[in-house]
Amino acid sequence: MASFVFRRLLLAIPTLWFIASAIFLLSKLMPGAFGSAYLAQQEAGYFSRSDAASREHSYRQFLKTTGQDLPLFYFSITSAALPDTLHRVFPERDRAFLAKLSWQYGDPDAATRFFRSTKTLEASLSETERLQVQEQLYTIYSHKDAAELEQATAGIADQLSTTKLLESHFLESSAQLLASSPGYTYLFPSVQWHGSQNQYHRWLSGLLKGSLGTSLRDGRPVATVLGEAIGNTWWLLLVSVLLATLLAMELAILMVRRSGRIWRSTLLPSLFLLDSIPLFVLAMLLLVLLASPAFLQLFPVYGMGYYSAYDQNWLEQLGQWLQFMALPMICLVLANLPYLTNQFYQAVVAVAGQDYIRTARAKGLSEHRVIRGHMLRNALLPVITLLSDFLPALVAGAVIIETIFAIPGVGRLLIDAVLARDYPIIVGIVVIVAVFRLLSHLVSDLLYALADPRIRTHAT
Amino acid sequence: MKNLWHIAHDLWQAAPAFRLALLYLALLTAVALALPWLPLAYGPNELDLEQIYQAPFEWGADAGKARHWLGTDGLGRDVLANTLYGARTAFAISLPVMAIASLIGLTLGAMAGLYGNRRLQMGRALLAALLFGLIPIAYYGIYLPALLSSQGATYADFILTSIVAVLVSLVLVFVLTTLFRRLPLLNKKTFFPTDELLLRLIEVQTSIPRLVLILVLAAIVPPTLPALSVLLVLTFWTGTARLVRAEMLRIRELPFFEAATSLGFTQRRLLVRHALPHLLGPVLVAFSFGLAGLLMLESTLSFLNIGVSTDLVSWGRMIAGIRTNTAAWWLVVIPGALLSLTVLALQTCSYYVLRSLQNKK
Numbered sequence: 129m130a131s132f133v134f135r136r137l138l139l140a141i142p143t144l145w146f147i148a149s150a151i152f153l154l155s156k157l158m159p160g161a162f163g164s165a166y167l168a169q170q171e172a173g174y175f176s177r178s179d180a181a182s183r184e185h186s187y188r189q190f191l192k193t194t195g196q197d198l199p200l201f202y203f204s205i206t207s208a209a210l211p212d213t214l215h216r217v218f219p220e221r222d223r224a225f226l227a228k229l230s231w232q233y234g235d236p237d238a239a240t241r242f243f244r245s246t247k248t249l250e251a252s253l254s255e256t257e258r259l260q261v262q263e264q265l266y267t268i269y270s271h272k273d274a275a276e277l278e279q280a281t282a283g284i285a286d287q288l289s290t291t292k293l294l295e296s297h298f299l300e301s302s303a304q305l306l307a308s309s310p311g312y313t314y315l316f317p318s319v320q321w322h323g324s325q326n327q328y329h330r331w332l333s334g335l336l337k338g339s340l341g342t343s344l345r346d347g348r349p350v351a352t353v354l355g356e357a358i359g360n361t362w363w364l365l366l367v368s369v370l371l372a373t374l375l376a377m378e379l380a381i382l383m384v385r386r387s388g389r390i391w392r393s394t395l396l397p398s399l400f401l402l403d404s405i406p407l408f409v410l411a412m413l414l415l416v417l418l419a420s421p422a423f424l425q426l427f428p429v430y431g432m433g434y435y436s437a438y439d440q441n442w443l444e445q446l447g448q449w450l451q452f453m454a455l456p457m458i459c460l461v462l463a464n465l466p467y468l469t470n471q472f473y474q475a476v477v478a479v480a481g482q483d484y485i486r487t488a489r490a491k492g493l494s495e496h497r498v499i500r501g502h503m504l505r506n507a508l509l510p511v512i513t514l515l516s517d518f519l520p521a522l523v524a525g526a527v528i529i530e531t532i533f534a535i536p537g538v539g540r541l542l543i544d545a546v547l548a549r550d551y552p553i554i555v556g557i558v559v560i561v562a563v564f565r566l567l568s569h570l571v572s573d574l575l576y577a578l579a580d581p582r583i584r585t586h587a588t
Numbered sequence: 589m590k591n592l593w594h595i596a597h598d599l600w601q602a603a604p605a606f607r608l609a610l611l612y613l614a615l616l617t618a619v620a621l622a623l624p625w626l627p628l629a630y631g632p633n634e635l636d637l638e639q640i641y642q643a644p645f646e647w648g649a650d651a652g653k654a655r656h657w658l659g660t661d662g663l664g665r666d667v668l669a670n671t672l673y674g675a676r677t678a679f680a681i682s683l684p685v686m687a688i689a690s691l692i693g694l695t696l697g698a699m700a701g702l703y704g705n706r707r708l709q710m711g712r713a714l715l716a717a718l719l720f721g722l723i724p725i726a727y728y729g730i731y732l733p734a735l736l737s738s739q740g741a742t743y744a745d746f747i748l749t750s751i752v753a754v755l756v757s758l759v760l761v762f763v764l765t766t767l768f769r770r771l772p773l774l775n776k777k778t779f780f781p782t783d784e785l786l787l788r789l790i791e792v793q794t795s796i797p798r799l800v801l802i803l804v805l806a807a808i809v810p811p812t813l814p815a816l817s818v819l820l821v822l823t824f825w826t827g828t829a830r831l832v833r834a835e836m837l838r839i840r841e842l843p844f845f846e847a848a849t850s851l852g853f854t855q856r857r858l859l860v861r862h863a864l865p866h867l868l869g870p871v872l873v874a875f876s877f878g879l880a881g882l883l884m885l886e887s888t889l890s891f892l893n894i895g896v897s898t899d900l901v902s903w904g905r906m907i908a909g910i911r912t913n914t915a916a917w918w919l920v921v922i923p924g925a926l927l928s929l930t931v932l933a934l935q936t937c938s939y940y941v942l943r944s945l946q947n948k949k
Contacts, residue, residue: 143791143792143795144795146792147792147796151804154805154808155807155808157808205727205731207731207732207735210735227739228739231735231739232739312748314732314735315728315732315748315749315752317727400932400935401932403935404880404928404929404931404932404935405924405928406884406887406888406924406927406928406931407888408887408888408891408892408904409920409924409927409928412907412910412920413920413921413924415914416910416917419914420914420915421914421915422915422917423917519797520794520797520799523799523800524797524798524799527799527800527803528799528888528892531892532911542800542803542804543803543892543894545807546803546804546806546807546894547807547894549807551807554804557800557804558796558804561796561797561800562795562796565795565796565797566795
């Protein structure tokens with residue numbers, strides 16, 4: 129048994145590693161790091177005294193502390209037409225400009241030199257000088273062909289004093305850039321080795337040590353944020369799964385009885401109908417009917433009740449919790465009921481035709497004892513595996529329900545993180561969900577083996 | 589094909605529910621197709637700020653304007669127009685997505701079922717060389733075109749890179765194969781584990797719930813319709829692939845297939861002429877079940893406002909409108925009913941087809 133569990137866990141690790149790495153790498157390929165929008169606000173607000181330079185400084189600081197200025201992976205393969213140092217250029221706007229320059233003129237070295245000289249020149253300008261050459265600078269940043277660039281540099285050379293131009297080597301670098309011509313250098317790859325100082329290495333070694341990183345939004349550790357959210361989701365899922373399973377079992381028993389024809393002919397079609405209503409429509413319908421002042425207001429609408437008094441005892445707290453959780457739980461139970469009931473019913477019907485059931489009936493046992501005592505135990509066996517297959521639908525349901533009812537759980541955290549592009553949180557949630565799924569597979573295998581001695585001997 | 593037609597014909601006569609579902613679907617398709625020519629007073633994105641949250645059947649006596657037959661939402665958008673155009677959007681997204689996903693699933697599943705783990709033999713040298721050949725394909729076929737399009741290159745550049753991609757990878761594979769053949773370790777035949785690869789791929793993909801996977805990926809790609817469609821295809825092919833693989837494993841053992849194999853037909857002919865007609869029925873069932881799932885997923889995503897832009901007319905967007913005013917029941921009931929009915933009709937159809945396919949066996 130132990131070797132069986134061990135083998136399963138060992139097989140699960142590559143899958144987990146692959147998924148987490150894929151999501152991490154994909155999330156980093158997306159242009160626009162978190163916080164670049166903040167930098168893009170050009171106008172300093174009335175109350176904020178920050179100017180562009182200090183914002184840029186704080187942005188660089190942010191990138192450095194979160195490790196986002198490092199290269200992504202151990203090695204990188206880029207086109208030879210792009211500069212090697214491109215990944216070190218921040219912010220994104222400048223990076224795109226340098227890439228464009230180097231692509232357009234086909235010479236990464238000359239492009240980098242020109243880029244640096246332009247930046248030095250720009251930094252050395254005083255306020256009045258900046259106003260003088262603003263138009264030309266704009267042209268340089270957005271020019272389409274070489275003639276425009278030539279004109280703009282000539283314009284700058286006319287307006288500014290020569291010392292500044294000489295200091296920044298502006299003119300010679302622009303001449304060098306203009307002399308180069310685009311060829312087919314882009315067809316050649318350039319491979320760079322970054323060593324272990326990269327984002328992926330940092331993230332993976334952190335993960336192995338049990339740290340999931342810090343949230344980009346508020347800088348708190350991802351584990352803490354997840355830990356706060358997971359409790360609500362866990363209880364919501366657990367209670368609704370238990371309720372749905374019990375209800376489905378009772379319904380299946382009702383339908384399989386000999387006198388259950390009326391149940392069969394009414395329940396099965398209505399469950400089929402219920403199955404075709406999407407969860408969010410169902411939740412919104414119940415919300416409108418049972419929690420809005422226009423119809424019946426039986427339940428509180430949103431959230432978890434933040435005005436809880438501290439002197440409540442645990443019974444009152446539980447009461448309040450139930451009050452807020454009742455409607456979400458009803459939704460989840462109703463949404464999962466059709467599938468579960470159908471599976472239970474199929475399993476029970478398959479058992480009902482067996483010989484030993486006929487024997488039990490022939491012995492004169494009551495219908496109740498035949499079903500509960502003889503049928504159920506055997507019918508439940510195949511259903512055990514079903515509960516773990518059922519998990520994806522549950523998690524998806526939790527995401528939707530938590531969003532609609534504003535329950536601060538993992539699902540809502542995921543939606544918020546997706547909308548804010550808070551990648552460490554997203555990757556953390558993916559890892560948690562995948563681990564949860566693997567564990568549930570394992571537990572269902574174990575339960576199955578415990579329930580059926582034949583499998584136990586077979587597995588070991 | 590003929591077989592399927594017979595099944596549909598029999599069901600049409602025997603099962604009233606099937607007839608009803610099919611008629612409903614046909615009607616909905618006809619309305620969705622004829623929508624630009626229908627005399628609707630309002631467009632789906634037309635704002636009417638004087639009549640917001642108007643309930644259906646309680647029309648205001650505004651003489652100058654056309655009626656909002658089914659009411660309006662918080663910005664005065666007409667519910668009737670939005671519902672009808674929403675059907676159009678839903679099918680415009682889910683039909684092509686499911687078609688492509690079914691095609692991918694059919695191909696991969698049939699390959700895996702036909703070749704299994706020990707039927708496709710190839711030299712180890714060739715296998716290793718092919719793996720290395722993927723590198724130039726990735727560089728010239730994916731990375732460079734992406735870079736080119738971001739820098740606004742001309743068509744000539746794209747054609748050049750694709751030619752280079754093919755040439756370089758072919759040369760690389762050829763050279764590496766001859767080189768690897770000299771190594772004693774690699775100069776052997778090996779089995780290509782088609783089935784194992786497919787099963788692993790499906791396992792990796794399904795270890796994350798589909799909605800979560802799509803939400804996560806939607807945070808990475810820009811919220812446009814083509815990007816969303818690609819995501820949906822990537823997550824929906826697994827169901828069909830699994831089904832087709834299982835069905836193919838069953839067909840492979842049937843007497844007629846063994847007879848065809850022993851006659852020495854090519855694998856291609858076996859697949860297309862002998863296996864495919866038997867696979868079409870299950871694929872059709874998987875298609876309509878998947879379509880129902882896609883309709884639900886698409887409206888859920890637009891309800892959560894993730895992965896789609898806000899000017900996309902859809903059922904989910906209209907239902908989301910109720911979150912600002914919970915008294916406006918018609919915003920949930922009307923599009924929700926249409927969505928549920930469509931899903932119900934699709935599921936009814938596939939349920940009946942599935943049942944008669946099973947009865948035939």
